[in-house]
Amino acid sequence: MLDKKYLDEIKKKFEEYESMRDNVINIGIKVNRLSKSLIYSLIRGDERSAENYLKEMNEMFKKLKELVEKDSKLYYNAQISFQEYTEAIIFYNILKNGRIPKHDEIGVDEFSYVLGLMDVAGELYRKSIEEMIKGNIEFALKTKEFLGELYQAMLYMEFKNFDYRRKVDYVAGIYNNLVEKIFYKLLNKEEGNIYEDKKDS
Numbered sequence: 001m002l003d004k005k006y007l008d009e010i011k012k013k014f015e016e017y018e019s020m021r022d023n024v025i026n027i028g029i030k031v032n033r034l035s036k037s038l039i040y041s042l043i044r045g046d047e048r049s050a051e052n053y054l055k056e057m058n059e060m061f062k063k064l065k066e067l068v069e070k071d072s073k074l075y076y077n078a079q080i081s082f083q084e085y086t087e088a089i090i091f092y093n094i095l096k097n098g099r100i101p102k103h104d105e106i107g108v109d110e111f112s113y114v115l116g117l118m119d120v121a122g123e124l125y126r127k128s129i130e131e132m133i134k135g136n137i138e139f140a141l142k143t144k145e146f147l148g149e150l151y152q153a154m155l156y157m158e159f160k161n162f163d164y165r166r167k168v169d170y171v172a173g174i175y176n177n178l179v180e181k182i183f184y185k186l187l188n189k190e191e192g193n194i195y196e197d198k199k200d201s
Contacts, residue, residue, distance in 0.1 A: 017071065017073070020067055020070065020071060020074060021074060021077055023067055024064065024067050024068065024074045024077045024078050025077055027060055027063050027064045027067070027081075028064055028077065028078050028080065028081035029081075030060045031057060031060045031061050031064055031081040031084060031085055032080065032081055032084045034053050034056055034057035034060060034088075035057055035084040035085055035087065035088035036084070036088075037049075037053045038050055038053035038054055038057055038088045038091075038092065039087070039088055039091055039123050041053060042091060042092060042095055042123075042127070043123065043126055043127045043130055044130070045130075050092070054088075054092060057085065057088065061081075061085050061107075064078055064081060065107060079111075079112060082108045082109065082112035082116075083112045083115045083116045083119065084116070084119075085106070085108065085116070086103075086106055086108050086112055086113050086115070086116025086117065087116040087117075087119040087120055087123065089101065089106050089116075090106075090116060090117055090120050091120050091123045091124070094120070094124070094146075095127070100117070114154075114157070114164065115163075115164070115167060117150070118150070118154060118167040118168065118170065118171050119167075121147055121150060121170065121171045121174040121175070122170075122174055124143045124146070124147065124174075125143070125147075125174045125177065125178050127139070127143070128140040128143045128144075128178055128181070129181065132181065132182075132185050137182070137185060137186070137189075140178065140181070140182050140185070141182065143178065144175070144178050144179060144182060147171065147174060147175040147178060148175060150171055151168070151171045151172050151175055154167075154168045154171060155168065
């Protein structure tokens with residue numbers, strides 16, 4: 001009763017989809033790796049490596065997006081990579097250009113964008129710690145202001161999805177951790193000044 005030729009046509013469709021899905025997964029892994037390498041280079045202040053990673057990541061993401069646009073079912077397999085890419089691009093733009101690009105500038109959907117935006121909090125925290133070690137407290141203070149603004153903005157969104165609400169809590173936790181680190185950094189600096197004053201007198 002089942003037509004063999006018809007079954008072969010359906011089988012071919014499945015094989016084509018699975019081949020595309022495998023490509024999406026493999027390219028997505030490269031995007032994820034490059035995004036992490038870009039972020040790590042930016043935190044260390046290695047601008048030359050950061051620019052190289054950015055160029056390669058953009059090329060990989062373009063390929064990934066082209067595949068997803070051929071079949072919307074593939075988006076599920078690419079969503080994490082869209083999110084990782086967004087995080088890296090926003091982090092890069094904050095450090096290099098002092099601005100946050102919108103989702104259509106980056107080329108991602110709103111859902112990946114919001115998750116990537118909230119993930120930036122962790123990278124800014126790490127960069128702030130790195131800068132405070134170098135004595136640059138100003139960067140940490142500016143980051144604190146931004147994280148407070150980000151947290152308020154995400155509360156305003158009134159997310160109903162648990163994963164998004166959990167991310168909002170993550171931003172709040174990062175903010176509180178940074179406030180504590182800044183407090184102790186300033187306290188130690190003040191104590192050091194007092195010690196120097198006593199020594200001079």
